[in-house]
Amino acid sequence: PVNHMRLHFLCLLLVLAPVKKALMAGDRPNIIFIMIDDHSYQTIGAYGGRLQFLNPTPQLDKLAEQGMRFERCYVENSICAPSRATLLTGKMSHQHGKYSNKQNVVFDHHQQQFQKLLQKAGYQTAMIGKIHLDGDMQGFDYWDVLLRQGEYLDPQFLSPNGVEVAKGYVTDIVVDKALDWLQNGRSEEEPFMLMVHQKAPHRPWIPAKKYLDLYEEIEIPEPDNFWDDYEGKASAAAQQEMTIAQHMRLSSDLKIEPETSPRYQRIGFDGRFSPRHEKYRELSLSEEESTRLYYQLYMKDYLRCIKSVDDNVGRLLDYLDHSGLAENTVVVYTSDQGFYMGEHGWFDKRFMYEESFRTPLIVRWPAVIKPQSVNQELVQNIDFAETFLDLAGLDIPADMQGQSIVPLLRGKQPNDWRDHLYYHYYEYPGPHAVRRHEGVAGKRYKLYDFMEKMS
Numbered sequence: 445p446v447n448h449m450r451l452h453f454l455c456l457l458l459v460l461a462p463v464k465k466a467l468m469a470g471d472r473p474n475i476i477f478i479m480i481d482d483h484s485y486q487t488i489g490a491y492g493g494r495l496q497f498l499n500p501t502p503q504l505d506k507l508a509e510q511g512m513r514f515e516r517c518y519v520e521n522s523i524c525a526p527s528r529a530t531l532l533t534g535k536m537s538h539q540h541g542k543y544s545n546k547q548n549v550v551f552d553h554h555q556q557q558f559q560k561l562l563q564k565a566g567y568q569t570a571m572i573g574k575i576h577l578d579g580d581m582q583g584f585d586y587w588d589v590l591l592r593q594g595e596y597l598d599p600q601f602l603s604p605n606g607v608e609v610a611k612g613y614v615t616d617i618v619v620d621k622a623l624d625w626l627q628n629g630r631s632e633e634e635p636f637m638l639m640v641h642q643k644a645p646h647r648p649w650i651p652a653k654k655y656l657d658l659y660e661e662i663e664i665p666e667p668d669n670f671w672d673d674y675e676g677k678a679s680a681a682a683q684q685e686m687t688i689a690q691h692m693r694l695s696s697d698l699k700i701e702p703e704t705s706p707r708y709q710r711i712g713f714d715g716r717f718s719p720r721h722e723k724y725r726e727l728s729l730s731e732e733e734s735t736r737l738y739y740q741l742y743m744k745d746y747l748r749c750i751k752s753v754d755d756n757v758g759r760l761l762d763y764l765d766h767s768g769l770a771e772n773t774v775v776v777y778t779s780d781q782g783f784y785m786g787e788h789g790w791f792d793k794r795f796m797y798e799e800s801f802r803t804p805l806i807v808r809w810p811a812v813i814k815p816q817s818v819n820q821e822l823v824q825n826i827d828f829a830e831t832f833l834d835l836a837g838l839d840i841p842a843d844m845q846g847q848s849i850v851p852l853l854r855g856k857q858p859n860d861w862r863d864h865l866y867y868h869y870y871e872y873p874g875p876h877a878v879r880r881h882e883g884v885a886g887k888r889y890k891l892y893d894f895m896e897k898m899s
């Protein structure tokens with residue numbers, strides 16, 4: 445009987461061996477999480493659309509080509525600080541408490557956050573760039589974050605050493621710091637989680653000097669609904685303050701007029717727009733002509749900012765290739781929310797309409813993800829924290845509200861995947877005057893309710 449048992453045991457081992465091997469592929473991978481500020485899916489080549497002909501993002505397109513592109517990734521509150529608090533906690537705004545950008549709505553850094561759990565499990569954790577949550581970060585071995593919103597030129601960074609100015613263009617600086625940490629700041633013994641967070645292409649859309657003339661001779665196509673009159677929509681659609689026609693500043697936003705406000709002088713517009721001031725000094729345009737011109741200026745500056753973002757993604761990917769880390773490093777590219785590229789005549793975000801509710805998500809993980817994958821499931825920014833914990837092989841706390849997307853990355857189609865998302869935008873009154881609203885969205889329909897009477 446003993447021999448019999450031994451035989452059974454051996455058979456079991458033989459049967460389990462390939463399963464075990466499959467489980468090992470991609471075990472405790474490194475993670476590089478890249479979060480961009482206000483990057484619309486409409487301006488990523490891999491997402492198709494009307495701007496594809498510009499080839500605006502060759503590096504991101506390559507990333508998508510080698511990995512998985514999510515077609516239905518959404519946020520739960522389309523605004524910066526709440527989205528970042530959701531990223532760290534895996535919870536919706538009403539649970540993590542940072543439901544608005546307003547400074548008197550405070551993020552409690554003492555609460556549970558995924559990076560604290562990763563750190564405890566032996567991951568090396570680092571956070572560089574824009575996080576937009578006041579106060580000292582917790583759970584990061586290394587953190588060096590932009591002060592508040594962050595500036596494009598000579599930005600201030602906050603770290604355990606206090607506030608320091610870094611000279612140069614913010615998009616390059618963030619990746620310089622990230623590469624420096626990868627090369628000199630970590631040990632090779634343990635896996636790492638590195639968060640690389642860009643300020644660009646956030647307002648006021650200041651391009652790097654070398655890209656000031658990029659796309660200059662090109663006419664950017666307007667979206668079909670550029671001249672939307674909001675007829676038949678909830679009155680909130682007409683009551684916002686984010687139209688290209690009415691709400692762009694001629695100075696800091698469009699750079700047609702010289703900037704005189706102390707804030708922008710402080711961050712140093714450094715004369716880079718003087719030729720533009722000359723060019724448009726004597727303009728006399730009809731309302732329609734000026735709206736069209738503003739759209740061109742806005743879109744080109746935004747796309748120029750994206751060019752630097754894309755270049756810098758390339759720098760990170762090159763490092764992974766050359767260091768041999770690429771195979772077992774998960775690279776995640778996303779934004780804190782979507783953005784309007786003239787749809788409905790708008791810039792900015794906040795609405796549960798598709799362009800701002802939805803956000804790009806591209807994941808590359810050569811050891812596991814089949815190249816050129818496209819995923820159509822409903823995923824949301826509440827899923828990030830759970831996904832990182834799952835990648836590290838850790839349990840997901842019951843009070844986190846999302847779901848790990850690792851099964852989707854492995855090419856599975858779980859039967860019990862969600863079929864609806866919840867959304868809630870709170871910041872009214874506030875910049876751009878978007879009314880508070882909440883809603884649910886499935887793959888096909890959305891139901892939302894504007895709280896018109898809130899003051």
Ligand code: SGN
Pocket residue numbers: 481482523524525545576593646647648792875876
């Ligand atoms: C600033 C911008 C707004 C923008 C918010 C929030 N104005 O207030 O246009 O909507 O940030 O952006 S600015 O004149 O200061 O640029 S967020 O991405 O941080 O939520």
Ligand code: CA
Pocket residue numbers: 481482523524646780781
């Ligand atoms: Ca943002």
